[in-house]
C-alpha cells in the first residue's frame with residue numbers, strides 16, 4: 001500500500017520511531033500464536049474504568065507485572081485480578097523477537113518486565129492517554145503491531161496538543177522513549193479486513209514496558 005507518508009515523509013517527534021515491517025510474516029504468525037497461549041491462562045476481556053465504563057479493546061498481560069483496570073482503578077498487578085493467579089510468564093519468543101528488532105535503535109538492550117496485549121475487534125479503539133503507571137520513565141514503551149492496520153496518533157505532553165498520525169501495519173514497531181516517553185497517544189481506528197494474518201481478523205498490539 002502506497003501511503004502519503006511514504007511519498008512525503010513527515011518527521012516524527014524526537015524519541016518516537018516508527019520501524020516499518022520490522023517483524024517478518026512468519027514471526028508475526030508465531031507471535032500471534034503465542035498470544036493465544038497466554039490467553040489460555042489469562043483470557044482477553046474488556047477492562048473497566050472505576051465508574052464501570054468498559055474499554056472497547058480487550059486486554060490480557062504476560063510477564064512479572066500486568067496492567068489492569070477495574071472498579072479499583074488502573075494499576076500494575078503481579079496477579080491477574082480476575083483469577084488471583086500470577087500473570088502468565090512472558091513467552092521466550094517475545095523477548096527473542098524484540099531483541100534483534102531493536103538493534104541499532106534508541107531502545108537497543110531494553111528489557112521489559114511487562115507486556116500488555118491489546119486485542120482490537122473491528123470497531124475498537126483506544127482513547128488518548130499517557131503511560132504513567134511505570135516506576136521509571138527513563139525506559140521506553142515499545143509496541144509491536146499484528147494483524148489489521150491502524151491509525152496510531154501521537155500527540156504532545158498536553159492532552160490538547162495536536163496529534164500526528166502514524167499508520168501502523170502488521171509487523172511494525174513503534175518506540176516512544178526519551179523526549180517522547182510522556183506523549184499522549186491513542187488508537188483512533190483499525191482498518192477492518194486489512195489483517196494479513198489468516199487467523200487474526202482484527203488487530204493485536206504487544207506493548208512492552210518496564211513497570212518496576
Ligand SMILES: O=C(O)CCC(=O)C(=O)O
Pocket residue numbers: 116118126131143145152185186187205207
Ligand atoms: O495498540 C497500540 O498500538 C497502542 C497501545 C497503547 O497505547 C497502550 O497499550 O497503552
